[in-house]
Amino acid sequence: MTKTIALIGGTGAMGRAVVNTLLNDETEDWNVRLLTRDPKSERALAMKAAGGDRVAFVIGDLYDGTGLDAVMKDAYGAFSNTNFWTAGEKSVARERAYGLKVLEAAERAGVTLFIHSSLDAAANRSDGAVPVPHYDAKASVEHEMDWRRSDEFFRQDHDGWYTNNTAILVTEPYIENFQSIFLPEKSTLSDGREGLIFRGPLAGDAPWPMVALDDIGAFARIMFADPDQWGGKTLRIGSDAPTISEAAATFEKVTGVPAEFAPPSDEAFLASDLPNAHDVLNNFIFYRKGHSAPRDYDALRAIYPGLRSFESWLRETGWRGGAGDVQKDAISGE
Numbered sequence: 360m361t362k363t364i365a366l367i368g369g370t371g372a373m374g375r376a377v378v379n380t381l382l383n384d385e386t387e388d389w390n391v392r393l394l395t396r397d398p399k400s401e402r403a404l405a406m407k408a409a410g411g412d413r414v415a416f417v418i419g420d421l422y423d424g425t426g427l428d429a430v431m432k433d434a435y436g437a438f439s440n441t442n443f444w445t446a447g448e449k450s451v452a453r454e455r456a457y458g459l460k461v462l463e464a465a466e467r468a469g470v471t472l473f474i475h476s477s478l479d480a481a482a483n484r485s486d487g488a489v490p491v492p493h494y495d496a497k498a499s500v501e502h503e504m505d506w507r508r509s510d511e512f513f514r515q516d517h518d519g520w521y522t523n524n525t526a527i528l529v530t531e532p533y534i535e536n537f538q539s540i541f542l543p544e545k546s547t548l549s550d551g552r553e554g555l556i557f558r559g560p561l562a563g564d565a566p567w568p569m570v571a572l573d574d575i576g577a578f579a580r581i582m583f584a585d586p587d588q589w590g591g592k593t594l595r596i597g598s599d600a601p602t603i604s605e606a607a608a609t610f611e612k613v614t615g616v617p618a619e620f621a622p623p624s625d626e627a628f629l630a631s632d633l634p635n636a637h638d639v640l641n642n643f644i645f646y647r648k649g650h651s652a653p654r655d656y657d658a659l660r661a662i663y664p665g666l667r668s669f670e671s672w673l674r675e676t677g678w679r680g681g682a683g684d685v686q687k688d689a690i691s692g693e
């Protein structure tokens with residue numbers, strides 16, 4: 360039987376990876392239905408061309424909630440990755456409100472499994488020292504879901520939908536950010552060779568946790584395939600966590616292209632033309648100071664043996680430092 364998955368953010372970098380994984384699944388038949396503001400966007404048209412009748416769109420917008428009930432109607436499951444930079448209007452409270460709207464639309468439709476895509480609760484994990492609004496917004500939806508999944512709420516919510524039918528997938532920075540917002544720069548390295556410089560205000564010895572977009576897709580598929588196992592659960596995923604110095608060395612080893620890591624100062628990073636640099640800087644500081652929630656890669660591999668490392672991702676994709684088609688809207692807020 361074909362099962363339909365509704366997606367919020369389905370045309371985005373993460374949503375597209377989930378869609379591709381579901382459509383390429385050889386074990387089950389999935390269709391996808393995507394909420395989008397524009398089914399004629401280049402990205403939406405490309406996804407339609409690739410997926411044909413198995414890809415449908417519902418026009419809508421999180422601003423006013425249009426399309427939410429329609430996209431969820433009779434869906435078997437739903438995957439929600441709200442976009443802090445646009446739908447969230449760069450406000451924790453607003454993205455939380457949009458996230459809860461999506462959650463409640465999934466409840467009204469009674470989907471078998473709802474997956475909220477989340478990020479580490481930065482303010483909470485750093486005792487308030489390093490708030491990262493675009494992380495904390497998603498985590499605040501996660502916290503509300505934790506409450507609604509609790510025994511106390513269950514006593515009020517007699518059908519137990521939140522307890523049994525909602526899952527949380529906590530992700531990390533995409534590896535593919537290196538092909539977009541953190542593209543390494545062609546330059547002369549400190550030893551005089553011409554090569555690529557990986558930037559980002561991290562410490563050379565601080566792990567930079569990362570996840571391949573296809574690994575996010577794989578874990579979402581695993582959850583949808585077994586809602587009895589994953590309903591009510593939270594899974595913190597990641598693919599690898601090398602330091603950026605190690606990542607640059609691995610890149611050079613695999614590609615033969617000379618590379619090194621050279622972080623800008625925090626001040627230079629803030630002065631760059633990267634939109635929302637203050638929020639992104641705190642994102643780096645969060646990892647630099649080791650506040651992130653640990654991932655158990657062995658346990659994750661037991662769930663998904665195909666889990667990539669940065670090295671295996673490099674070998675699989677053949678990436679040699681060029682730009683790629685990753686985020687639809689980047690982090691410009693446009």
Ligand SMILES: NC(=O)c1ccc[n+]([C@@H]2O[C@H](COP(=O)([O-])OP(=O)(O)OC[C@H]3O[C@@H](n4cnc5c(N)ncnc54)[C@H](OP(=O)(O)O)[C@@H]3O)[C@@H](O)[C@H]2O)c1
Nearest residue numbers: 368370371372373395396420421442443532533686687688
């Ligand atoms: N970059 C990373 O490493 C990373 C890692 C984990 C999580 N995230 C989070 O992922 C989110 C961005 O997702 P992405 O990376 O997939 O970005 P993206 O490629 O730019 O995609 C943005 C998505 O959001 C949808 N969208 C934007 N505004 C909307 C609105 N008002 N109503 C309905 N849908 C709307 C877009 O749909 P249409 O344009 O088709 O309407 C599109 O599907 C951010 O909140 C970010 O914090 C990013």
